[in-house]
Amino acid sequence: MASKKSEHGPSVNQRVTIREVAAKAEVALSSVSRALSGHPDVSDEMRKRVKEVADELGYEPNLIAQSLRSGVTRTIGFVVRDINNPMFALLARSCEQELRRNGYSMILVNSDGHIENENRNFSLLRRRRVDGIIASLVSEDSPYIKKNLTGPRCPIVLLDREVKGVNASAVLADHAAGVHQAVTQLIKSGHREIAFVTGSNNVYPTRNRLHGFTKAFEDVNLKVQPDLLAIGGFDADYALSHARILLNRNPAPTAILAGGHGALMGISRALKEKNLTMGKEIAFIALDQLPYLEVFSDNISTVYRDTEAIGREAALLILEGIEGEKPRVSVIETEFIERASSQGVI
Amino acid sequence: MASKKSEHGPSVNQRVTIREVAAKAEVALSSVSRALSGHPDVSDEMRKRVKEVADELGYEPNLIAQSLRSGVTRTIGFVVRDINNPMFALLARSCEQELRRNGYSMILVNSDGHIENENRNFSLLRRRRVDGIIASLVSEDSPYIKKNLTGPRCPIVLLDREVKGVNASAVLADHAAGVHQAVTQLIKSGHREIAFVTGSNNVYPTRNRLHGFTKAFEDVNLKVQPDLLAIGGFDADYALSHARILLNRNPAPTAILAGGHGALMGISRALKEKNLTMGKEIAFIALDQLPYLEVFSDNISTVYRDTEAIGREAALLILEGIEGEKPRVSVIETEFIERASSQGVI
DNA sequence: TTGTCTATAGCAAACGTTTCCAGTAAAGAG
């Protein structure tokens, strides 16, 4: 494969170093370093000369060497549970933007839903000596997070996860509130058979949503019917197979909640199979802010959270952690936005 | 802000180095390095002992130091024109996956459509000494790309861009073929007033699509009507305002092509304003693979390209470049997939 | 004039690895 060697022009891949700048400007290495890094103990004349020579030679500081010497990489690792979920694109984007505004780069790694990948990702990021890690965990008992408690550590911000005993920063969405609003509204409209398809309850969002869901029923002295809950997987396949079962139930559900992107995909397929239309034969509510909903299906009711705000907040928390502040938890509100898909049924 | 200092337990942020492993194992530094890096000149016993001690101490190799010494970072920079476009999520994901399979990490940076950001991004990546850069340029006369010709360089893979005079690798989609198929089909169905909204023609995809578009007309001795072309912007606002104009034209277009995500967004809004439904009053075809189309609007005709294949191919090309191979261009096919939105109108 | 202070510059030691070179002991060849 690497048979025919490159014939890239005459230029060698040899970069100009601070040493060459120093030689050409006829000053000491240390003076060049100080001049370029904005150190105060440098005369204006020296700084000017050094900068001129550096520009002339096309000097590009070696961030690797700087990192080694200074112990700081100005890099944040972002571990994402499953990048298939378009919500994460939104999240990663706003986060990267905020980090870059503060002079940090982001390394994004994807766990694809597998805990082994996640562990490898953490390990990689630590070897790369990132200054902090923002993580959306596959499961809440990640050995790596716990290890981070005892060993040498870097600041961590968890996204929508509660790890007991770990004093890490976190950004949590108040899913319960939005779901509570949504379900209350459904009940008020006369719905009783409300189905709910969502991810496994080894992570905070599921538990938290379930809490809001249950409370809405309890508030009006009704009981949740367990066989209307499909809890166990974030992926579309899980949602599809369980939505099929739910739709065949007797009595059939008159409303259905989709806990995120995978659930939405699976359910919408199941509905299509049975020729049911959201907002006509069955009420439908999507949880999470899913960017494509705004493009096409602006008639879909949703429990909204400002995903970009979550990304920005995560960036701020990690920067705080790097500055040595104590970990803290930040909560993001959610809100039920009612549109056609959950109205007028029944 | 950084007032109250962290009270992180007793562990200091001091990592164990190869030196400490050497001390504890009572061997030389160099032996530890060789033992852990798989160098052949190490006895089995030595390797075993060193590995035991390293595990025991929780040694995590410092990739920064390794990079500095070896001159290789095993990191690829990915410069994306505008991460708002969901197509790029698909692209970046498949690319990252392939890179990671080969032991590389990816740093993703977003230019947000501005050439100044793009230049800053290139500069940053070079200072970070990435081993290669994969880039979707804002415009094809990027000074940085050209500079890379003369100065010390790293391999570059361009995504859907042709930069004249620059002998860089590239992955190009054969947009023309798919657009040609699509327009030919429309013409065959009786359409004559076919509108086309797409990005500025300072980049390859626009020029290439336009080529396929024009050729389809010429093939049957028809002429493209210039006032049905809206060429100039990838963003939704541009598309919206120009789609409005197009829809008010007399005679009104009977079919409309959307050149990517932004165009699709803008056009679909304009259609909604005029209460036109795709596939009913007007034929509609979307260019590019847009992930959300498969979720909701599986009835939308589209010129498909395998975006994930593009990502994988870009990864392979950059790895080739790192191995010293000559730059080369890889072409990805496109294909017209006819669905309801472009049938049965007229 | 001498001494102290300030501003600036240079030297050299680190940061944590890899790798070249030299050295040693055991093994095999003659």
Place this chain on the structure above:
DNA sequence: CTCTTTACTGGAAACGTTTGCTATAGACAA
């Protein structure tokens, strides 16, 4: 038994920076 070879091991230099310390020179005060 000696010589060469083999198989390892250790020492030290290097990668490109930053930074603590020391040195110098001019300014100012006594």
